[in-house]
Amino acid sequence: MSGKAVIIEAKNLKKIYKRGAEAIAAINDLSLDIFRGDFLAIVGPSGSGKTTLLHLLGCLENPTSGLLKVDGKTIFDDGRGLTESELTRIRRPLFGYIFQKFYLIPTLTVLENALVPQIFYRKPAARETAVELLNRLGLGNRLHHRPNELSGGEMQRLAIARALINQPQVLLADEPTGNLDSERSQEIGEILKSLNEESGLTIILVTHNLELAHRAKKLIKLKDGRIVNQ
Amino acid sequence: MNEKAKISMFTIAWKNLARKKTRSLLTAVGIGLATWVLISLFGFNHGYKKSLDRDIDSLGFQMLVVAKGCPYEAATLMLKGGTGLKYMKEDIVQQIISEKEVESITPMLMQVVFDPNKGQSGGLTAFLGIDPHTYPRIKPGLSFKQGSWFTEEDAREVVMGYEAAELEQREVGDFYLIPEKEVELKVVGILNRTGSQDDGTIFIPLRTLQQIFGMEGQLTSIGIKVDKNADLAQFEEKMLRLPDVQVVSLTQVKTTIMTLVSTARILVFSIALIAVLISVMGVINTVLMSVMERQKEIGILKAMGALRTDIFKLIWTETAILCFLGGAGGAFLAGLSSRVTEYLIRKLLPFSPSGGLVIIEARLIAMAITGVVLLGLVSGIYPALRASRLRPLEAIRTEEE
Numbered sequence: 001m002s003g004k005a006v007i008i009e010a011k012n013l014k015k016i017y018k019r020g021a022e023a024i025a026a027i028n029d030l031s032l033d034i035f036r037g038d039f040l041a042i043v044g045p046s047g048s049g050k051t052t053l054l055h056l057l058g059c060l061e062n063p064t065s066g067l068l069k070v071d072g073k074t075i076f077d078d079g080r081g082l083t084e085s086e087l088t089r090i091r092r093p094l095f096g097y098i099f100q101k102f103y104l105i106p107t108l109t110v111l112e113n114a115l116v117p118q119i120f121y122r123k124p125a126a127r128e129t130a131v132e133l134l135n136r137l138g139l140g141n142r143l144h145h146r147p148n149e150l151s152g153g154e155m156q157r158l159a160i161a162r163a164l165i166n167q168p169q170v171l172l173a174d175e176p177t178g179n180l181d182s183e184r185s186q187e188i189g190e191i192l193k194s195l196n197e198e199s200g201l202t203i204i205l206v207t208h209n210l211e212l213a214h215r216a217k218k219l220i221k222l223k224d225g226r227i228v229n230q
Numbered sequence: 231m232n233e234k235a236k237i238s239m240f241t242i243a244w245k246n247l248a249r250k251k252t253r254s255l256l257t258a259v260g261i262g263l264a265t266w267v268l269i270s271l272f273g274f275n276h277g278y279k280k281s282l283d284r285d286i287d288s289l290g291f292q293m294l295v296v297a298k299g300c301p302y303e304a305a306t307l308m309l310k311g312g313t314g315l316k317y318m319k320e321d322i323v324q325q326i327i328s329e330k331e332v333e334s335i336t337p338m339l340m341q342v343v344f345d346p347n348k349g350q351s352g353g354l355t356a357f358l359g360i361d362p363h364t365y366p367r368i369k370p371g372l373s374f375k376q377g378s379w380f381t382e383e384d385a386r387e388v389v390m391g392y393e394a395a396e397l398e399q400r401e402v403g404d405f406y407l408i409p410e411k412e413v414e415l416k417v418v419g420i421l422n423r424t425g426s427q428d429d430g431t432i433f434i435p436l437r438t439l440q441q442i443f444g445m446e447g448q449l450t451s452i453g454i455k456v457d458k459n460a461d462l463a464q465f466e467e468k469m470l471r472l473p474d475v476q477v478v479s480l481t482q483v484k485t486t487i488m489t490l491v492s493t494a495r496i497l498v499f500s501i502a503l504i505a506v507l508i509s510v511m512g513v514i515n516t517v518l519m520s521v522m523e524r525q526k527e528i529g530i531l532k533a534m535g536a537l538r539t540d541i542f543k544l545i546w547t548e549t550a551i552l553c554f555l556g557g558a559g560g561a562f563l564a565g566l567s568s569r570v571t572e573y574l575i576r577k578l579l580p581f582s583p584s585g586g587l588v589i590i591e592a593r594l595i596a597m598a599i600t601g602v603v604l605l606g607l608v609s610g611i612y613p614a615l616r617a618s619r620l621r622p623l624e625a626i627r628t629e630e631e
Contacts, residue, residue, distance in 0.1 A: 092535035103530040107245035115237040117534040
């Protein structure tokens with residue numbers, strides 16, 4: 001970890017969900033530092049808390065207790081967190097997200113889908129960035145196609161382009177190959193790896209796919225909301 | 231390769247609506263129909279009042295003395311002509327003229343005959359007997375296309391309104407035969423178009439008309455122009471004391487006719503209001519359904535950096551587009567069908583003034599569309615609030631944990 005700056009710092013994080021009278025600890029006393037340029041894979045069985053951890057690290061929700069700092073800003077400390085709109089303002093310049101189900105807008109073209117986040121967070125020359133990104137991700141000849149005209153791999157590549165349009169510092173990927181065959185999964189794995197190696201993008205990846213996980217520089221295994229192997 | 235792409239809140243909203251074309255279209259049609267009814271109704275209100283004002287102003291007098299009976303009927307007959315007229319003695323004119331409030335006065339006799347040659351199955355033709363000395367003075371606005379007023383007060387002559395002359399195809403110098411009476415009168419004047427009831431009137435000297443119809447010494451009405459400094463209410467009081475006659479102030483007639491019309495208007499307005507409410511419910515339903523169907527997508531937009539206000543604006547834009555399209559469509563329809571609406575209103579109403587009954591001005595269209603969009607925006611608040619309150623995790627929760 002030498003010389004690299006910490007971008008996400010989590011100490012004794014806890015996330016407790018209440019289901020009726022029952023309290024379930026999805027994340028239990030977990031501490032973790034993520035450095036700029038890291039490519040971290042989080043693996044573990046279903047219900048181990050992988051996605052919850054990704055949401056907490058990505059400021060999509062507040063933990064129940066513990067300390068969370070992102071890019072030097074305190075997000076949550078001693079039971080006090082930020083409001084939803086404050087979290088959004090923190091997320092916008094810092095994080096890009098990709099999901100298993102892509103969630104592309106079916107009526108928009110490839111280029112328009114890639115540009116959607118810039119409506120909410122305007123970065124200069126977003127269109128040029130989008131075209132460049134789509135070219136880089138092999139979608140240069142599909143700019144004016146609609147998502148239903150794309151293959152699964154192309155859709156996930158488009159989702160990656162959309163996640164990167166605002167030039168985030170961290171890419172959060174939740175089961176990005178969950179809906180893809182092995183060939184397309186490898187393709188996505190290669191893209192993530194090259195984004196990390198060539199652009200220095202910090203990537204946090206949640207996956208069941210061990211082959212994909214092993215492309216990461218670091219791997220942690222979760223069980224019952226705790227890190228069992230790092 | 232064309233790399234141009236314009237993406238904005240409006241693009242997303244527009245394309246979202248295009249996803250469920252039929253649903254969006256039906257909602258817009260609902261709004262359009264409500265707008266159509268609203269614009270037609272307000273257009274009618276404006277047009278009717280304007281035409282009635284013009285008709286009454288063109289009479290040239292502010293008060294009408296008629297034989298006792300239903301004052302509304304009397305006023306309507308005077309404005310439009312018709313059967314069932316009541317008569318009063320001519321000597322009443324002398325009593326009225328002596329009043330100091332009277333600036334000028336003009337006696338009139340209206341007679342109606344059935345003309346079997348009028349239209350396909352015959353129709354009524356009304357003749358207005360006027361005093362050649364006083365009537366032209368009280369109505370200085372009347373001008374002639376051809377000829378002039380009568381040569382004598384008992385001349386066997388007619389002056390025809392513009393439309394009456396066109397209908398009968400008469401010119402100055404021609405003769406006009408009064409149906410049923412078999413009396414021929416010479417056409418001495420044809421009036422220019424006035425846009426009022428005068429256009430369809432056939433004027434005959436009072437004495438001549440009385441003689442032809444055997445109504446010597448009888449009048450149907452007396453028009454009074456009151457001195458502008460006189461106390462109208464006090465003068466009306468005085469007139470009411472005269473035996474067997476009643477006084478109808480034309481301001482009062484206007485109010486009365488508008489009151490009669492407003493009864494029908496209130497009914498239609500209530501229906502329009504219900505139509506608007508139903509279409510507003512339709513908007514809420516459509517937008518809410520669309521929000522519920524897109525919960526995950528909205529969650530993703532929030533994860534990507536959309537604030538509550540961004541989502542609120544997006545849903546509101548969708549509502550505004552729906553309402554604007556519906557409103558504009560309704561306005562177009564109202565403009566297109568105004569003549570049909572006017573025709574139907576004329577058929578339904580017991581009295582309708584001459585001239586346009588439905589006047590749809592640009593200002594009315596702008597106001598109606600603005601009103602509909604504003605109402606739509608109010609109705610869009612709830613769905614927009616619901617959408618804006620969705621948390622990013624609503625979408626992501628379904629991902630396998």
